[in-house]
Amino acid sequence: MASNNANKSWLGTHVALLMICAGFIVPFAWMLSTSLKTSAEAMVFPPKIIPSPANWKTYQDVWHHPRFDFPLYARNTLVIAALAVAGTTISSALVAYGFSKVRFRGRGVLFGMMLSTMMIPFPVTMVSLFALYRWLDVHTPIQFLGTNKPLWLPACFGTAFNIFLLRQFFMTIPDELSEAARIDGCSDFGIFWRIVLPLSRPALSCVALFTFMGVWNDFLGPSVYLQHPEQYTLALGLSQLQGYRGAVTDWNLLMGASTLVIAPLIILFFLTQRTFIQGIATTGMK
């Protein structure tokens, strides 16, 4: 009797989860299905769920579309991502070391201030940062607006979320290790570079991964700071394919482009799943 009940609840859990997961996957399936139709087929109602024959030409069309240049946009995105990842990983690690391994007065207060910056709604800094960059454009020889600098430069000064994540990890490295190195004549920077960083590879790759995803995902930043289509990132470029200010949308092309933008992230996720999930789990802990 009891085991019968347990069986029932076991089965119920599976049925519930299967249905829910189907709901989560359907949008992906619908995107793929539409991307394999022709523009005309996509406009047919009721829709054909499985397009036959599959129109692979959509991907050819969307690879070099007059409004969406995938290789170019991908390169632009990767350049920003590479600079942001390199910049934030090194700087955030340095700062996190200061917050976890050096004892000094005011450390707790500064750490609290850093955490609280994560709460600031972006419009508060968006307007004046734009004005600040504009001022720099006029008064210095360096150009900011209309270039990708505002999209990666701030990351080179450490990002609150990344510093927090790395600090939590550094705290778990026993101080005995660094003390031993100190006795061997190692400086603080040496301890940071030769002991803490090599031991923190999982946390560092997590930071790199999240930053990469963040750049790939970012829409607001590029839409504020980039002015020429040849500088566009994938996320910004994608919105150019949509006729949201009046024109008719080719849904198959839009879904094809969306697939191209999403696919690298999904592949990356499956390659790094463990780092990823553990990183998120850490952020929820204090």
Added chain:
Amino acid sequence: MTAAPTTTATNTAAPALMAQPTIAAARPRPPKSGWGDIGKGLAFLSPWLVGFTVFTIVPIALSGYFSLCDYSLLDPPMPIGLDNYRALMKDQWFWNSMKVTAEYAILALPAGMLVSLGLALLLNRPIRGRAIYRTAIFLPTLVPVAATAMIWLWLFNTKLGLINYVLGKIGIPPVPWLTSPSVALPAMVFMSLWGVGYTVVIYLAGLQDVPAELYEAAELDGATGWRRLWHVTLPMISPVIFFNLIIAIIGVFRVFEIPLLMTNGGPARATQFIAMYVYDNAFLYVRMGYASAMAWIQLILVLILTGIAFWTSSRWVHYQGK
């Protein structure tokens, strides 16, 4: 208050030195003043200190100043006192965007909480294939927000969309999801649930940290099912619930890309969130001062709301061993 951190620092250092006299003798640490290793600490913190000043402190202060000015970017800011704030109080579209944001929060926060917690509880059961289910629920969180907007724009399409097609199968006439002022906002709440995967993973981690003894003890006391959930699970993961609540509150004030790309704030401004109205004022109408005033009101609201959350948290958040 000021002396406390230093004394604790030296106190914790002292036993270590006493326990290893040879080490201490070999390389005595130079005696530090009450400030600890302040020079070294600030050196390591220097990237963030610079960035914090340039990219946070200065912009916030500047936007505070701009909010008291008439500023169109082309001319230097002209101080006009509190005029922007006065004008805001009379701006019906500002109040509309506040209402839209609040309505979204009232619907999306509880819905997101319940769904993510429910899913985490389901996924926490000892069943096969959990990793597969978890992955399916997590995948949508990987989708860039611009792509999410495109996919759902297509799903919600009134004439050709999959959702209306499925509803049609069970006899429900087509719903104008994004073109009817009364449905557009709830539609966005619904699609926000597609992105709960991140929160689910955080809850799952919290659930896996609940000690099994507690469940066994509860079972001995005859508590099962809902009572076990209410008296053991929820209190034990309340810090995680609190963490997610704070993140969700902050998130509401950031809703921007989805309405911009899907409805451009429409129909009839039914989805013009506060962040969008600030953006439009700043970059469309180039009223930087006005936009800054709005952004400041937003900042103060976030502070008040998270403040309330922290203040009430002592009543319902249980930190283990504290």
